[in-house]
Amino acid sequence: MRTLGVLTLLSAAVLLCSAAPGLEPLTCRKVNSSVAADKAVHHINEYHDHGYKFRLHEVQGNSVEQVDGGCNVKLQLDLRETKCHTINPKPFEDCEIRSELARAVKANCTVLMTIKDGDANITKYECDTRQVKTNAEMRRIRPDCPILLPLNDSESLKFIHDMVKLFNINIAKKHYYILQDVARITAGKYMHENYAEFVLVESRCPVGSKIPIEECTPLCPDRADYAYCQGFEGFECYINDPKNTTALGPGEEEPVCGHHERSQPHDHEHGHGSPPTGGKGKGSIHPLRRFHPCHGFLFNPDPALHPICPWPLPHRTQNESRIS
Numbered sequence: 001m002r003t004l005g006v007l008t009l010l011s012a013a014v015l016l017c018s019a020a021p022g023l024e025p026l027t028c029r030k031v032n033s034s035v036a037a038d039k040a041v042h043h044i045n046e047y048h049d050h051g052y053k054f055r056l057h058e059v060q061g062n063s064v065e066q067v068d069g070g071c072n073v074k075l076q077l078d079l080r081e082t083k084c085h086t087i088n089p090k091p092f093e094d095c096e097i098r099s100e101l102a103r104a105v106k107a108n109c110t111v112l113m114t115i116k117d118g119d120a121n122i123t124k125y126e127c128d129t130r131q132v133k134t135n136a137e138m139r140r141i142r143p144d145c146p147i148l149l150p151l152n153d154s155e156s157l158k159f160i161h162d163m164v165k166l167f168n169i170n171i172a173k174k175h176y177y178i179l180q181d182v183a184r185i186t187a188g189k190y191m192h193e194n195y196a197e198f199v200l201v202e203s204r205c206p207v208g209s210k211i212p213i214e215e216c217t218p219l220c221p222d223r224a225d226y227a228y229c230q231g232f233e234g235f236e237c238y239i240n241d242p243k244n245t246t247a248l249g250p251g252e253e254e255p256v257c258g259h260h261e262r263s264q265p266h267d268h269e270h271g272h273g274s275p276p277t278g279g280k281g282k283g284s285i286h287p288l289r290r291f292h293p294c295h296g297f298l299f300n301p302d303p304a305l306h307p308i309c310p311w312p313l314p315h316r317t318q319n320e321s322r323i324s
Helices: 012-018 035-048 137-140 154-170 258-262
Strands: 004-008 051-068 072-084 105-116 119-131 175-187 195-206 226-231 236-238
Touching: 035 072, 035 105, 035 119, 035 154, 051 105, 154 175, 154 195, 175 226, 236 258
Parallel strands: 004 236
Antiparallel strands: 051 072, 072 105, 105 119, 175 195, 195 226, 226 236
16 A cells, blocks of 8 residues: 655744745836836736746846826736745745756746836736646657646546545544645656645545535635645645634534635536636635636646636637737
8 A cells, every 4th residue: 555644844934934025116217127027926926826836037028108197017027837836835935946857837927017106006917838848848858857747647636536535544633635736747757657746625524524525625715724745656745734723612613615606516527617716715626626727718728737827817708819
């Protein structure tokens, strides 16, 4: 039987002690592109709630249009995926960027921002998220280099299902954990070397419940434990304690959060289904039912990646224009 290794993550309070200070104010008189880019990346990471956080690699361009009472700013940003999952409380600035051999991911983003009366606001962005080098390109450079597999790879999902069951057997908690996010799957030179990275979230189902685990819904995002797990034979899980540890009163039940209203069944083989309505909402989408939270709003997304979704999620047909 595969072994289970469980490690405890440092508390969120410890990890957050190095959070970045407040951003410099932006004015139309002189738009500081690095400050504007920093604000944009903070905003992008705030709304990117699947997969991994991103860091700024390069400001590729910016333009400023003066308008009555302020100005409009357009940024072209080159971002790089980090090794910190979105549930990790570590500030994205402190997260390690993936190397090329570790199958780096980039996102080219167009960001629109308005500045008025000293107040800067992101109004829209769209990103093209892709592998820095494709599987074929990497194999030509390094034949033994791992390749990225689709997030709905059937063999890997079977392994992940088994690991979720094993986790629930071995971890001493009050509630069952359910799968929230299949974050990344890589395959080595041999098929038995598939390596999975995934996230579990504490559910409302108490241990011993007769409710089928696939029907369990997550606790409210601020009250749930999260576990980031990785491995291919055995696996390790880093547990992130909840932000809200207030004990429930006698007879008091766990609150029900609005994100449960969006947890509708979807075709997990193809990632079909209507998109979420936006916001953080960690735990709101069952990842076995949806591998791409912005499915339907991107053209030919890479099935091995969690792309940065456009913001706000647009209500448009495929024939309507994108940011120009």
